[in-house]
Amino acid sequence: xxxxxxxxxxxxxxxxxxxxxxxxxxxxxxxxxxxxxxxxxxxxxxxxxxxxxxxxxxxxxxxxxxxxxxxxxxxxxxxxxxxxxxxxxxxxxxxxxxxxxxxxxxxxxxx
Amino acid sequence: xxxxxxxxxxxxxxxxxxxxxxxxxxxxxxxxxxxxxxxxxxxxxxxxxxxxxxxxxxxxxxxxxxxxxxxxxxxxxxxxxxxxxxxxxxxxxxxxxxxxxxxxxxxxxxxxxxx
Numbered sequence: 001x002x003x004x005x006x007x008x009x010x011x012x013x014x015x016x017x018x019x020x021x022x023x024x025x026x027x028x029x030x031x032x033x034x035x036x037x038x039x040x041x042x043x044x045x046x047x048x049x050x051x052x053x054x055x056x057x058x059x060x061x062x063x064x065x066x067x068x069x070x071x072x073x074x075x076x077x078x079x080x081x082x083x084x085x086x087x088x089x090x091x092x093x094x095x096x097x098x099x100x101x102x103x104x105x106x107x108x109x110x111x
Numbered sequence: 112x113x114x115x116x117x118x119x120x121x122x123x124x125x126x127x128x129x130x131x132x133x134x135x136x137x138x139x140x141x142x143x144x145x146x147x148x149x150x151x152x153x154x155x156x157x158x159x160x161x162x163x164x165x166x167x168x169x170x171x172x173x174x175x176x177x178x179x180x181x182x183x184x185x186x187x188x189x190x191x192x193x194x195x196x197x198x199x200x201x202x203x204x205x206x207x208x209x210x211x212x213x214x215x216x217x218x219x220x221x222x223x224x225x226x
Contacts, residue, residue, distance in 0.1 A: 004153075033213050045154070045202065045217035091153045098144065098167065099215060101153030 002027045004094050006102035013082055014110050020067075021077045021105050023092030032096045034068065034075045039104075040088040048090070051075065082109050113137070115218035117203050123224045124193055131189045132221045136205030143186050144204040144215060145178055147171065154202050160186060161208070193225045 004025045013019040025034070036048040051059045051068050058066050063080045075094075079086055087109045093099040116135045124130050136143045141162050146154035157176070158168045162183035172178075175193075180186040190197055200222050204215040 035214075037217075044219040045204075047214055047216065050212070050214055093153070096213065098156045098159055099146075099154070100156070103151070103153050 002029070002032075002094050002100040004092050004100050004102040006092055006105050008105045009103070010106045010108070012108040012110055015082060015084060017082055018078060018080050019082055019107065021079075021090050021092075021107065023075045023077070023102055025073050025075060025092070025094045025100075027073075027094055029096055032094055034066075035093040035095075035099065036064070036066070036077045037091045037093060037101075038086075038088045039091065040085075045091070049077065079107075084109050084111060115203055115205050115216055117201075117218040117221050119221055120219060121222050121224075123226065126193055126195060126225055128193055129189065129191045130193060130223065131187055132201055132203075132223075133185060133187050134203030134205075134218060135185045136203070137207070137216060140205035140207045140216075141183070142206040142208055142215075143180055144206070145186070145188050146202040146204065148200040148202055148220070149198075157188075190223075193223075195225045198223055198225045 032053045034051040038046045038048050049059050049061045049064050065078045067076045089104045091104045092102045118133045144159040145157040148154040156169050157172050158178050160180040163180050175191045178188045200220045202220045203218045206215045
């Protein structure tokens with residue numbers, strides 16, 4: 001069984017600042033992927049970034065980057081130069097065939 | 112390029128009634144997933160299909176739930192004899208296995224309220 005833990009229920013940061021969201025996971029799988037999804041208020045889930053567990057290099061997508069520590073089973077998301085549109089629930093997920101999600105972090109960007 | 116679509120977006124039903132939801136995946140995607148999301152929680156896996164074959168069902172999926180994907184394109188999720196505990200957002204996602212990227216793309220969801 002897989003578990004994903006997000007220990008920060010809520011976070012807030014000033015616009016243009018950098019924020020890091022934490023995620024830890026546990027899995028018995030050898031092959032798996034890790035994801036961060038964004039769910040804006042009343043809108044659908046959007047894929048932010050993906051990391052293959054067999055790759056040591058951390059994934060980066062524009063202002064979004066991850067810090068993947070496989071031995072520690074840690075997968076944090078860093079958002080640089082935060083924007084008002086980044087306000088959303090952020091879910092960490094782990095899986096290969098199917099995804100296991102954490103409980104989410106509600107991120108608010110303050111103007 | 113159209114994304115994943117779901118219909119209806121909202122459904123209010125009385126306890127004991129049957130409801131059916133539809134999901135249309137991204138056209139070239141052969142995998143289709145159903146998840147359930149309750150308030151304040153992340154999505155929970157229910158079941159998934161590869162083409163028309165249902166490959167896995169969660170223990171969360173009681174006998175009152177059934178899902179089909181008859182022609183390997185759209186899928187339906189039916190809940191029989193609905194209960195108040197079935198109130199949730201039902202999310203559909205699709206993925207193209209051939210891409211090797213294993214990225215699931217979600218639809219807007221169907222919000223079910225059982226009164």
